[in-house]
Structures are given as C-alpha cells and as structure tokens.
Amino acid sequence: MNLTSITVRRLTTEMLTPFTTSFGTQTHRDLLIVEARDDAGTVGYGECVAGAEPTYSEEATSTCEVALAEYVLPRLQNAAVEHPDDISTLLHPIKRNNMAKASVEGAVWDLWAKQQGISLSQALGGTKSRVDVGLSIGIKPTDAELLQAVGEAVEAGYRRIKIKIAPGRDLEMMRAVRREFPDEAIMVDANSAYTLDDAQLFAALDELNLMMIEQPLAHDDIVDHRHLQAAIRTPICLDESIHSLDDARKALELGSGKIINIKVGRVGGLTESLKIEQLCRESGVDAWCGGMLETGIGRAHNVAIASLDGFTLPGDTAPSARYWAEDLITPEVTMHNGQIEVPTGPGLGYEVKTAMLESLTTQEFTVQLR
Ligand SMILES: O=C(O)CCC(=O)c1ccccc1C(=O)O
Ligand SMILES: [Mg+2]
Numbered sequence: 210m211n212l213t214s215i216t217v218r219r220l221t222t223e224m225l226t227p228f229t230t231s232f233g234t235q236t237h238r239d240l241l242i243v244e245a246r247d248d249a250g251t252v253g254y255g256e257c258v259a260g261a262e263p264t265y266s267e268e269a270t271s272t273c274e275v276a277l278a279e280y281v282l283p284r285l286q287n288a289a290v291e292h293p294d295d296i297s298t299l300l301h302p303i304k305r306n307n308m309a310k311a312s313v314e315g316a317v318w319d320l321w322a323k324q325q326g327i328s329l330s331q332a333l334g335g336t337k338s339r340v341d342v343g344l345s346i347g348i349k350p351t352d353a354e355l356l357q358a359v360g361e362a363v364e365a366g367y368r369r370i371k372i373k374i375a376p377g378r379d380l381e382m383m384r385a386v387r388r389e390f391p392d393e394a395i396m397v398d399a400n401s402a403y404t405l406d407d408a409q410l411f412a413a414l415d416e417l418n419l420m421m422i423e424q425p426l427a428h429d430d431i432v433d434h435r436h437l438q439a440a441i442r443t444p445i446c447l448d449e450s451i452h453s454l455d456d457a458r459k460a461l462e463l464g465s466g467k468i469i470n471i472k473v474g475r476v477g478g479l480t481e482s483l484k485i486e487q488l489c490r491e492s493g494v495d496a497w498c499g500g501m502l503e504t505g506i507g508r509a510h511n512v513a514i515a516s517l518d519g520f521t522l523p524g525d526t527a528p529s530a531r532y533w534a535e536d537l538i539t540p541e542v543t544m545h546n547g548q549i550e551v552p553t554g555p556g557l558g559y560e561v562k563t564a565m566l567e568s569l570t571t572q573e574f575t576v577q578l579r
Contacts, residue, residue, distance in 0.1 A: 215316070217573060219241055230400045233262070253321070256510070293321045315473065333514055337551060341368045345398065369420065505542055
C-alpha cells in the first residue's frame with residue numbers, strides 16, 4: 210500500500226446536548242483522529258471511539274494515545290502492508306486495546322479504498338444503497354422529557370428508538386413510554402447496570418414487547434446473560450461483552466443473547482467486524498451497527514459497514530445534526546425517511562474539513578513508517 214506515515218491528533222468537541230447512560234453523563238468527546246498517508250500523499254482517516262474515561266470499557270482516550278504511540282504504531286514500521294487485513298494480523302500479538310487498534314486500521318481501510326478508487330462500503334462488500342437508522346436516547350431526568358424526546362424521534366422518522374435505562378429509571382419509565390407509543394419499535398440499553406438479582410425487573414419488562422434489551426448484565430459476562438435469556442422472551446442484545454469473533458461465537462453457542470451489536474472500535478476494527486457480520490449472517494442471527502457518539506469520520510465508517518447484508522436491524526448511526534453544531538466532514542450525514550444514503554465516492558465518501566480538524570487539534574504526533 211506504500212504507507213509512509215501515521216498521524217494521531219487529539220481534539221475535543223462539544224456535544225449539542227449531554228448524553229447520560231448508566232455509567233455517567235457525557236457533554237463532549239475527547240477523541241483521537243488518525244491519518245494514514247501513502248507515498249502519493251493520499252490520506253485515509255480513522256476515529257478512536259474511546260470515551261474520555263474508562264467507564265464504558267477499560268479503554269479511554271489517553272490509554273489509546275499511549276497504546277498507539279508506544280505499542281501499536283511501532284509494529285507497523287517497515288511492515289509490508291498489502292491490504293488493510295494485514296493490520297489486524299500485525300497487531301494480533303497485542304491483547305485488547307481494541308479501540309486504539311481500530312482507529313489506525315480504519316484509517317488504513319479508508320486509504321486502501323481511496324487507492325482502489327472505490328467506496329469504503331464497496332471495499333467492505335456492502336450491498337445496500339441506504340441504511341436504516343435508529344436513535345439512542347440517553348437517560349432523562351423526568352418521564353415528561355423522555356416522552357417528548359421519543360415523540361420527536363418518531364416524528365423525525367427513526368426506524369427504531371433505543372432508550373437508556375439504569376436502576377431507578379427503568380420499569381415505570383418504560384411503562385409510560387409504552388402507554389404513549391404502543392406500536393413503535395422500541396428497545397432499551399442498560400450498559401451493564403444490573404445483575405441476576407434483578408431478574409424480576411426483566412420479567413416485567415418482558416410484557417412491554419421491546420425489540421431487545423441491550424447489555425443488561427456485567428460488561429464482561431456471558432454466563433449470567435445466558436441464564437437471564439433462558440428466563441425471558443425478549444431477545445438480549447450483547448454490546449460490552451463482545452470483543453471479537455470468538456466472543457460472539459461463544460455467546461451465541463451458550464445462548465447468552467440473540468442479537469449482536471457490532472461496534473467497530475470495541476472489536477478492534479473493520480476486519481474483525483466483517484468476521485462477526487459473516488458469523489451472524491450465516492447463522493441467521495440479527496446484528497446491527499452500534500455507535501459511540503462519533504464525529505462524521507467514525508460515523509462514515511459505521512455507515513459503510515452497516516451497508517453489509519448481515520446488518521439486519523437499524524443501527525445507532527443518527528445524522529450529524531443530532532450530535533454536533535458543525536461536523537468534521539462535508540456534506541454532513543443526513544437522514545431521509547429514517548435512512549442514510551451510503552456514499553459512493555472513494556473511501557469514506559465524505560470530505561474531511563482539514564482546516565477545522567487542524568484548528569481543533571490540541572496535540573499531535575506523527576510516526577514515519579519507512
Ligand atoms: O448515538 C450513538 O452513537 C450511540 C450512543 C450509545 O448508545 C452509546 C454511547 C456511548 C457509549 C456507549 C453507547 C452504547 O451503545 O452502549
Ligand atoms: Mg450499548
């Protein structure tokens with residue numbers, strides 16, 4: 210691929226509205242943007258989706274910055290990279306640090322697609338020209354505010370609405386939502402806030418006809434989830450518990466859930482995501498593309514992979530305007546009729562606003578690869 214250098218930029222972007230989950234409230238993203246360059250000067254972009262603190266998983270922006278500088282990028286120096294798949298092979302000896310790995314692998318995938326003159330969707334084997342979009346709504350202080358947010362999401366045309374839950378903001382709140390929206394495609398996401406002691410709560414949620422319950426139990430568990438899934442009718446969707454193809458295979462084999470949320474960063478990149486997509490497709494398991502409040506760069510990666518057949522359900526790939534006053538890409542990601550059009554231009558298919566990216570950058574470093 211004639212890779213010549215990798216640049217890592219750190220920047221902070223203010224979110225339009227705070228986003229609350231069972232593990233905390235986010236008001237901004239503290240993130241890394243990775244640029245992969247070749248000898249012709251072509252640039253591929255990737256985004257590190259880790260949070261500012263290690264509260265969703267063990268990774269955080271600072272740990273990813275260190276992992277990239279000290280361990281990940283040195284392994285790419287003087288390496289023969291012919292295809293983006295080679296990146297995951299080269300990085301395989303490094304355990305976990307998946308979001309750090311995925312950020313550089315994503316940049317190399319974008320660069321590779323640009324070198325081939327094809328879209329990232331096409332490079333990945335995508336077939337859809339539009340992807341179905343779902344919205345993830347954070348925990349609101351009152352039911353009234355939540356009902357209003359759900360009403361706006363229905364109005365906007367989202368094809369599925371996900372609502373965050375946490376102890377104290379769960380059953381009564383969701384009953385209120387169901388009373389007002391009896392027929393909408395609604396699901397909940399607990400971000401691992403519960404234990405098997407809460408089995409009664411999940412039995413009660415079973416009556417609300419939810420599409421799925423995402424990650425109800427511990428972030429590192431697939432055994433308790435198996436017991437919970439055996440006790441309830443609503444499908445469990447695994448998010449935090451799945452870090453690889455092997456994790457997905459084992460969880461499905463155990464019956465720990467019936468749906469997989471594929472997040473590119475959490476599983477270490479697009480190459481691993483493709484393997485999980487194939488597993489789900491071949492075994493008839495529904496999958497969808499998760500989100501991590503990405504800027505347009507990470508969002509464009511998500512839209513590209515969501516265009517594969519195995520992504521059978523709407524993903525958390527809401528349009529730019531849901532998150533940002535101004536996005537890092539142009540045109541920004543927009544939604545029509547609850548769908549996003551998959552771009553057909555080379556690579557991500559959106560232009561990165563390089564002046565904006567540079568002006569937001571607070572720290573950067575470049576590693577020469579040859
Ligand atoms: O809109 C999005 O990007 C999805 C938001 C979301 O649900 C989320 C955001 C940050 C961390 C974890 C999660 C999650 O899916 O669990
Ligand atoms: Mg989740």
